[in-house]
Amino acid sequence: MFDLTGTVSIGIEIEIRPHARGCLDLNATGISTHQSSLARIWVPRSRLAFRCNFQPSREASQGIVAVVIRAHMAEESSKPKPKGGCLGKFVVLILLVAALGLGTALFFIIQPQDLTNVGGNSVALKFAPVRDLTTVLKSSIDRGYPVTLTETEINQWLGRTLRTKQGGLLGGQISLDRVWVRLEDDYAEVIMERKLMGSPFTTSMFIRIDQMQGAKGVVSEVHLDGGPYHESVPNPPRGGRFGKLVVPQGFLILVMPAYKKLAAVFKDEIHLGFEEMAKIKISKGRLMLDPRASSNDPTTLPKSF
The missing domain is CATH 1.20.5 (Single alpha-helices involved in coiled-coils or other helix-helix interfaces)
Structure with a gap:
């Protein structure tokens, strides 16, 4: 604390500049005092707020209050930020x-994923003759012989029989161009090729079939996955692909309504190929179906039927 006595003729302007040693420079302008206009006062750094022991005018009090606030701000800004x-x-x-x-x-x-390596995706095969797969499956079941369908002829048949219609609120922006089937070892991939606002977009679902011998014959169980990402990480299994990204099985809920509609279109073929067949084998580029419970049946016909 210090005492500053005298008369105030006009307002007060005070500038305070804290130094490293903790001293203050007090520059009093417009004050009539018995002291010099520049006073050097030693104040500890923890006591930067000060007051004057005199009765100034109203304008002067406001100036001093502002000085006290500025002194506190200077002290706070000098503290290191955490x-x-x-x-x-x-x-x-x-x-x-x-x-x-x-x-x-x-x-x-x-x-979009690359479809150039899918069987049947060739301009040369666009007008090639295609077997009626519904008739082929019925004949195989009725006459009791195995049949092998290639990836190429499955996709040719799909291209000629599927009516690609897309309804709903996004019917004007989304179109279903084609449905493809890619056959790999132990699983198949059903691919939907679309255009979203003019840009190509693909989604796919993996399908895997397990067969077990039960009391009433062979029981087929369909799994909507393509197996694990890695042998050491069994869960979550691979569900399909969105574009080029392989997604976990849980993401299939986003495209399940579209695949249910697709399955409803081919309800008869799914029944003949997966429910009436005793043996189903998916391999690279081939789907082998056998309606007989025993493969030793002597009535086997050539696979090319």
């Missing part, structure tokens, strides 16, 4: 990695 802890940095790192992963996933989703 740094974030390890937990905060770890959370930020996790968020950055998640954002990067999401961006990468979206990039692969909007990229």
